[in-house]
Amino acid sequence: MSVESPLIPVYGKSTLADVVPSLAASLGVDGWADALALPRSDRWVILLVDGLGALNLAAAAEEAPFLMSLVAGDASTTVTSGAPSTTATSITCLGTGLAPGQHGIVGYAFRNPVEGGYLNALTWAPGLSALDVQPRLTAFERLVRQGVSITSVSPARFAGTGLTEAALRGARFQPVPDEEDHSARITWTADGASEGDKALVYLYERSLDHTGHGVGWRTPAWRAALRRIDALARDLRAALPDDVRLLVTGDHGMIDSPRDRWIVAEDVPGLTDDLTLLAGEGRFRQLYCEPRHADAVAARWSAALGERAWVVRREEAAASGWFGPVDRRMAERYGEVLVALRDDWAVMTRTQPKEFGLVGMHGSLTEFEMRVPVLVG
Incomplete structure (x- = not known):
């Protein structure tokens, strides 16, 4: 890892905040910037793998043959998360299409802008409205207004939470009671992708990040989690109709700190x-x-x-x-x-x-x- 200088995101060109605007342009919706030049399609699925860093993936390439086959594709690329490189900030960048300085979810934990004190952006705070913290329209809300069907296939416990509402509101929420039931998740995702004239589905997968936090990413357990996710992505692609495109990304990478x-x-x-x-x-x-x-x-x-x-x-x-x-x-x-x-x-x-x-x-x-x-x- 280089320690010479920080890697500064290039917002508007190559960050997570540019993914959904580029997808919107691919969908043929007016008024969206196509920074990533994605292929044209009326139907997209985003598989967001929490903790899937580009360098982590490359270092464990043999565990992910399907994902690595996509790496070589002409439309695939590498972007950066926003700063800081953490889930709450990254998912809000993705769902709003905004840089952190615009959407205001400025880290894992920061000063509560309404009540003062400590706000954990993942667990939130009792009685705190997401609109009080993140009042801007999300990209999903804007796209729904423009006629796109948006579905979020996410863990059931995330329904209505502060971060879900701040980052992803506008999407129809499909709760996942059992995150290990890949078949059900794939079915719900494929169903969402078939709705309306234009569709976008967000599917969230978090096991890689949880494993890395617990035991580190340079471990057999992390590699096993990556293999399971590779199989999920492979099976998802196989289950989707040919007119649905799949985009796999991460919200940040990971280092092990002894x-x-x-x-x-x-x-x-x-x-x-x-x-x-x-x-x-x-x-x-x-x-x-x-x-x-x-x-x-x-x-x-x-x-x-x-x-x-x-x-x-x-x-x-x-x-x-x-x-x-x-x-x-x-x-x-x-x-x-x-x-x-x-x-x-x-x-x-x-x-x-x-x-x-x-x-x-x-x-x-x-x-x-x-x-x-x-x-x-």
């Missing part, structure tokens, strides 16, 4: 001084403080971490394009100081003890975490 590469924030004298909130995740920390303390906090973290991290002020990250154009209403959701870890380092915090059970991680701006495949079949 415990001897963990820096526990509370164990470094002075490191948490002046902080009002420590959010983000191990590979991408967001540091909140009074603006008058931001320079001191940045200097303190930069001195402590050295070449193990990119430590930048929020304004510097925004000016460098990390988040795309930043809506002024969304800017203060980001920490005053941002810490993106290099190589396989991680910053842990005792305020989030569940993090100490992780092996595989993501969130930073390295190639392994940022690059994801777009495979067309």
